[in-house]
Amino acid sequence: xxxxxxxxxxxxxxxxxxxxxxxxxxxxxxxxxxxxxxxxxxxxxxxxxxxxxxxxxxxxxxxxxxxxxxxxxxxxxxxxxxxxxxxxxxxxxxxxxxxxxxxxxxxxxxxxxxxxxxxxxxxxxxxxxxxxxxxxxxxxxxxxxxxxxxxxxxxxxxxxxxxxxxxxxxxxxxxxxxxxxxxxxxxxxxxx
Amino acid sequence: xxxxxxxxxxxxxxxxxxxxxxxxxxxxxxxxxxxxxxxxxxxxxxxxxxxxxxxxxxxxxxxxxxxxxxxxxxxxxxxxxxxxxxxxxxxxxxxxxxxxxxxxxxxxxxxxxxxxxxxxxxxxxxxxxxxxxxxxxxxxxxxxxxxxxxxxxxxxxxxxxxxxxxxxxxxxxxxxxxxxxxxxxxxxxxxxxxxxxxxxxxxxxxxxxxxxxxxxxx
Numbered sequence: 001x002x003x004x005x006x007x008x009x010x011x012x013x014x015x016x017x018x019x020x021x022x023x024x025x026x027x028x029x030x031x032x033x034x035x036x037x038x039x040x041x042x043x044x045x046x047x048x049x050x051x052x053x054x055x056x057x058x059x060x061x062x063x064x065x066x067x068x069x070x071x072x073x074x075x076x077x078x079x080x081x082x083x084x085x086x087x088x089x090x091x092x093x094x095x096x097x098x099x100x101x102x103x104x105x106x107x108x109x110x111x112x113x114x115x116x117x118x119x120x121x122x123x124x125x126x127x128x129x130x131x132x133x134x135x136x137x138x139x140x141x142x143x144x145x146x147x148x149x150x151x152x153x154x155x156x157x158x159x160x161x162x163x164x165x166x167x168x169x170x171x172x173x174x175x176x177x178x179x180x181x182x183x184x185x186x187x188x189x190x191x192x
Numbered sequence: 193x194x195x196x197x198x199x200x201x202x203x204x205x206x207x208x209x210x211x212x213x214x215x216x217x218x219x220x221x222x223x224x225x226x227x228x229x230x231x232x233x234x235x236x237x238x239x240x241x242x243x244x245x246x247x248x249x250x251x252x253x254x255x256x257x258x259x260x261x262x263x264x265x266x267x268x269x270x271x272x273x274x275x276x277x278x279x280x281x282x283x284x285x286x287x288x289x290x291x292x293x294x295x296x297x298x299x300x301x302x303x304x305x306x307x308x309x310x311x312x313x314x315x316x317x318x319x320x321x322x323x324x325x326x327x328x329x330x331x332x333x334x335x336x337x338x339x340x341x342x343x344x345x346x347x348x349x350x351x352x353x354x355x356x357x358x359x360x361x362x363x364x365x366x367x368x369x370x371x372x373x374x375x376x377x378x379x380x381x382x383x384x385x386x387x388x389x390x391x392x393x394x395x396x397x398x399x400x401x402x403x404x405x406x407x408x409x410x
Contacts, residue, residue, distance in 0.1 A: 058338035059304060059331075070289050074303065077295035084288040096276040097262050103269035111266065111303035112251060116313060124324075132316075139251075146250035 009034040009067035012056060014041050018114055019075040020063040026079045030086045034065075041119055076110055098158060101151045105144065113140035201226040201259035204248060206233050207401035207408075208369075210306055210362030211267040212255040216396035217358045218271045222278045226257075230403030233311055268302050271355055283355045290350065293343045297336065297356035301363045305332035309366065325370040333367065333377050340379045347383055353390070361387050365398065 011027070011034050013020035027034055039062050040047045047053065048060045057064045057073040064071060065078045068085070072078045083091050092099050115121070117136040122129040153159035203219070203226050205212035219226055231254050232239045239245065240252045249256045249265040256263060257270045260277070264270045275283050284291050307313070309328040314321040343349045348356035364384040367374060374381050387393050394400070399410035 058335035059300065060335070061304075068289065070292065072292050072296055074296045074299035076303070077292055077299050080295050081288060081292035084291060096273060097260065099276060100262065100264050100269055100273035103272050104264055104266045107266035107269050107303075108251065111268075111299075111307050112253075115303050115307045121308060143250035143252070 009065055010037055011035070012037045012039050012053065012062050012064040012066075014039050014062050017041065017062050019061075019110070022075045022110075023063045023065060023078050026082050026091065029089060029091065030082055032082065032086060034067075076106060093157065102157045105147060105151065105156050108140065108144060108147065112143075113137060201257055202229055203227070204229045204231050204245065204254050204256040204258075205401070205403075206231050206254050207398045207404045209233065209254050210366050211253070211302070213362040213365070213396055213398060214267045214302075214358045215255045215257060215270050216401075217361070217392050218274050218283065218355075220392035220396045221281060221283065221353065222274055224274065224278060226259075228402050230401075232403065268298060268355065268359075271358065275355075281353075283353070283358070285349065285352065285354065294349045294354040294356045297339060297343065297348050298354075298359045300332065300336060300339065301356075301359040304335075305329060305363060306366070309370070322370060325366075326372050329363070329367045329370060329372045332363075333372070333374075333380060337377045337379055340383070344379055344383060346386060353387070357383070357387050360384060361393055 009027075009032065011020070011023060013024065013036050015038070039053060041062070044050075048062065053064075054060055056066070056071055059073060061073065063075055063078065064073050065081075066072075067081070072081060079091065092102055113136060117133040122133060125132045148156060151157045201219075201224065203212070203215060205216065205228050207230070231245060233254070236242075240254065245256075246252055248258070248263055251265060253265065255267055255270065256265050257273075258264075259273070264273060271283065284294055305328055309325040314325060317324045340348060345351040347353055348360055360380065361384055364374070364380060388397075397410065398404060399408055404410075
């Protein structure tokens, strides 16, 4: 019987895309090796608009992950797939209420903040883009700061022990925490 | 031993909010009774801006669900919680690849389309809001129509109702409200029509809510 080597996953990513970073964090946490196909959102009028990339994602956005014979877009759908298929270390608590809090915070960032200040929106806003981005992130972070008063421990939601790597002496970053990280970079990118 | 009656869940909802409608569909599908606290996004300068509602959701958006002693915002986080705690009927397939496709479509709508054409964004856009909303929905639906070629059966992913479908129907209603031409999206149109025949999608419809204005009531 011929043993097929598994193909390495391929991540279409832009170095500064906060959504791409989320997925890179998840892949790193779960120890999954992958190849990167860079998609430069600024060069060549935006490489995301090429015909080849559109075939990978009709929405023409990064990240996209090709893995296990499927092609996935939407960072949280990708991360949930990695969680379903590579459960350790976990990125979601076992308790349903804490899972809900993690998802609430992740969605708050991934649906409530990032999309309204992403590159294509800022390009439409034009001159006032810096102010627009600042307002989106400020409203979102004001609310998030409040939410975290109830949920946070060492990280966004509590501080559950990591079962697999005691040497790391603690916490698997949860889904939500990785997003906060990546949004912080987004702010830095906008405010040199 | 005193037996405590479970408190009924409370849903803060606006009849026409597509995000609220997603949660109403999930609650109906799972047969979970709940009380509605209507939050009118237009009256009184927007009731979502009240101090009481801000205590429920600092982001000042609907929907919010109070259930089992916790308060949750973000429609998909809420729906995932309902899925985790009331697994039947399921809203996510068991196969991880199909689950991923369901989530991809749900997020495509819930993160990729709706937030950029929601009320607060349109208010900031001002005069050109209709055109802005149409552009957001058109780009999103063009992509979604393509995605559905690979995933759809009777519904968005195969033949079982999923979280993707809960997001689709309210977004199509938004499209209609902003007069988006649905001609280029036959798959979205077909699936939407099939879903609207289901009781859970009817009972949760914006035209049949406690806060539906008389002139819009079914």
